[in-house]
Amino acid sequence: MALRNSPKNAKENARERIINSAKKLFAEQGYQKTTVVDISRQAGLSEAALYEYFQGKEDLLLTIPDLWVSELLQDLDEQLFGIQGAVNKLRKYLWWYLRRIEQAPLDAKIVYLFLKTNANFMNTEVYTNVKTLYAYLLSIFAEGSQSGELKPDLNPRLARDIFVGTMDHIVTRWLLKDMSYSLFDNLENLFELMVDAYRAHRHPAPETAPQEV
Amino acid sequence: MALRNSPKNAKENARERIINSAKKLFAEQGYQKTTVVDISRQAGLSEAALYEYFQGKEDLLLTIPDLWVSELLQDLDEQLFGIQGAVNKLRKYLWWYLRRIEQAPLDAKIVYLFLKTNANFMNTEVYTNVKTLYAYLLSIFAEGSQSGELKPDLNPRLARDIFVGTMDHIVTRWLLKDMSYSLFDNLENLFELMVDAYRAHRHPAPETAPQEV
């Protein structure tokens, strides 16, 4: 029989148990189809107890990926530290991001499939953090532009749209297909293709290109 | 007072009214927050009547964009007919798609924000049609590859991932930001950037590129 938690640790213990249960169930059955009873049962509590820790089901959904995305943000600086050149940084960014997705598929599923479509997502801490995560790319593009490695007139926002769009697209597909293959299949080719949009041409076409039919 | 519909037209009338009401409410308040009563009220019916036309709320969600996406699919051939060259076709594709999105933002919102995250989406007619819509790009890329306009070794699937990912990304952002700006801002620049990933270089680099530090 379950012993009552001592007040000192209980709050953290129970809170974590609830989050983990919810994370698992949301990812498995979807947000709508998991009930609060399911979550609290799995966490070994009554429904009412859950409401001591969270304001409700939606609050849970909005809170779950908080920690994960914060960690991502912290890790990013670390990972890119000491890498030379815009293209190398972009490559590292892509591999790093996909590996983190692969390592935390439950969090990823919740963010990509349930959170982003929630009306309140834009008012979330997670949203701010994701934006910061993506904003990092802007400085990489600007740097590469300046150094001559990338096109001198590259618009960082448009470059980011392509990068993030492509990244999100392959992640979403992977999640919808139940993670049944490796995220890294063909990734090097995809990356090289995409980077060709950013790279300065080694032999640039003349300013006044011939007007063909 | 509302007159009872004559059986001949009623079925189609009521069905349409329900679809339109649901479309509007889903897009305005989200799927979860609109109730069946809301929908039937707006359509001028009782809840029970709604169940004569649809199996339930989820069925309604899955059915709404059916017509729209079918129309898209039919229109696509027409629109690309007679356009010469892969890049020109891609440009037309992008502009056409975004214009259709702009013209039917309610349908777009439902597909992008609510349908794609639904567990049953993959078993839907809409899913099949969307796949076909995107598959069209594969043949454009293959054609361009063959004709020499695009890279000879271009992988059509990867090219499509970049194209669709970027497209979906700007559409999703536009929808999340409540359609508060034009989808076509800066689109030409974005397109030109993206196409540089696909285009055959006019002055290709030598096979054995120098290994720099």
Next chain:
DNA sequence: TCGATAACCTAATAGCATTAGGTAAAATGC
């Protein structure tokens, strides 16, 4: 004109999120 059927309704039913109100163990103050 008379069933039959279509279109629609009111009034349950049942599932689920959320809350009220309580209990008993642990912590705190003295």
Next chain:
DNA sequence: GCATTTTACCTAATGCTATTAGGTTATCGA
């Protein structure tokens, strides 16, 4: 060491919402 407060948790409502049962009235085909 005892009284009091606080913490963690519970059972049992409450109220909203999707879905269904069963009925009613208008239209249609013969």
